[in-house]
Amino acid sequence: MPVIVTAAPLLLLWAIIGYGLGSIPFGLLLTRLMGLGNLRTIGSGNIGTTNVLRTGSKKAAALTLLLDGGKGAVAVFLARMLAGEDAAQLAGLTAFLGHCFPIWLKFQGGKGVATFLGLMLALAWPVGIACCLTWLAAAYLSKISSMGALVSAVSAPLWCLLLGVPMTFLLSAVLAGLILWRHKDNIVRLRLGNEPRIGQK
Numbered sequence: 001m002p003v004i005v006t007a008a009p010l011l012l013l014w015a016i017i018g019y020g021l022g023s024i025p026f027g028l029l030l031t032r033l034m035g036l037g038n039l040r041t042i043g044s045g046n047i048g049t050t051n052v053l054r055t056g057s058k059k060a061a062a063l064t065l066l067l068d069g070g071k072g073a074v075a076v077f078l079a080r081m082l083a084g085e086d087a088a089q090l091a092g093l094t095a096f097l098g099h100c101f102p103i104w105l106k107f108q109g110g111k112g113v114a115t116f117l118g119l120m121l122a123l124a125w126p127v128g129i130a131c132c133l134t135w136l137a138a139a140y141l142s143k144i145s146s147m148g149a150l151v152s153a154v155s156a157p158l159w160c161l162l163l164g165v166p167m168t169f170l171l172s173a174v175l176a177g178l179i180l181w182r183h184k185d186n187i188v189r190l191r192l193g194n195e196p197r198i199g200q201k
Contacts, residue, residue, distance in 0.1 A: 001089070001167065001169075001170045001171065002084070002085040002086045002088075002089055002167050003085075003086065004086050005084050005086055006083045006084050006086050006087045010083055010087065011083075011086065011087055011090055014079045014083055014087040014090055014091045014094075015090050015091065015094045016094070017075065017078070017079070017091060018075040018079065018090065018091030018092065018093070018094035018095040018098065019094040019095065019097060019098040020098065021071045021072075021074060021075045021091075021095050021098065022071055022072065022075065022094065022095030022096060022097065022098025022099040022102075022115060023098035023099065023101075023102035023103060023104060023109070024067075024071055024098075024102075025047045025102055025104065025105060025109065025110075026047075026063070026064050026067035026068055026071070027039055027046075027047040027048055027049065027051065027052045027060075027064040027068070027110065028040070028047045028105070030052065030060050030063055030064055030067075031052060031055055031057075031060055034057060034059075034060050036052075036055040036056075036057055036060060037055065039051060039052065039055070042054055042055055043196075046110055046111065047105070047109055047110045048064070048068065048110035048111055048112075048113065048114065049061050049064045049065040049068065049113075049114055049145075050145040050146075050198075052064045053198070064114070065114050068099065068110070068114035068115050068118065069114040069115060069117050069118030069121070070118055071095060071099070071115060071118065072092060072095045072096060072099075072114075072115040072116065072117075072118035072119030072122065073118040073119060073121060073122035074122075075091040075092055075094070075095035075119065075122075076088045076089075076091055076092045076095075076119050076122035076123055077122055078091070079091035079092075080122075085167070088122075088123065089123065089168070089171050092119035092122070092123060092171065093171060093174065093175070095115060095119060096112050096115050096116060096119060096175060096178065097178075099112050099115040100112045100178070100182060111149070111179065111182040111183060112175075112178065112179055112182060113135075113149040113152070113153070113179065116131075116153065116156075116175050116179060117131055117132055117135065117152070120156060120168075120172065120175075123168050123171070124160070124163070124165040124167075124168050126159075126163045126165065127156065127159045127160055127163055127165050127168060127172070130155070130159040130163065131152045131153075131155065131156050131159060132152070134148075134151055134152040134155045134159075135148040135149060135151070135152035136148065138150075138151035138152065139198065143197045143198055144190070144195050144196075144197055144198065145198050146183055146186035146187075146190065146195060147190065147195075149179060149183065150179070150180065150183055150186075150187070153175065153176040153179040153180065154176050154180070156172035156173075156175065156176055157169050157172045157173045157176060159172075160172050
């Protein structure tokens with residue numbers, strides 16, 4: 001983890017800013033703006049990219065992926081530019097928590113995969129790229145989005161060590177644990193063999 005150099009009040013401020021950015025429910029907003037219905041009543045009811053894809057709109061899903069990833073990256077970039085690496089990692093963590101537990105949706109948000117990938121790209125781009133490629137490979141081979149997410153998340157701490165970015169190891173391990181927890185129902189379905197495949201409505 002990075003050395004703590006930012007004053008506590010500023011760290012708190014960046015934690016709040018990160019949470020605020022992360023809590024913007026782009027998937028829900030986009031499906032409403034594009035007339036695709038109430039995302040809460042579609043598929044799993046989740047606000048993330050995979051469920052947006054179940055509306056049948058690849059455009060909406062792609063935009064959700066970019067924006068959910070972007071809000072994590074923006075939180076990291078802003079905090080790093082205006083404060084320091086300690087604030088950047090904290091803002092990234094709270095952006096992830098904001099996506100998963102947005103106050104505007106009674107703390108019922110997404111599972112954080114796109115936001116995780118976005119903030120990892122911003123924190124350490126080699127690790128972020130490795131995580132994205134891992135997700136793509138696992139999802140392509142299994143045809144299951146959650147499998148890609150789980151393999152990518154679990155690989156993140158290993159990529160931090162292999163690519164020489166130990167400063168992000170602890171955060172990546174915490175995020176991996178949170179993603180595993182958020183996907184506990186998916187893990188059960190994977191074990192039972194009835195997890196929905198990519199593109200399935």
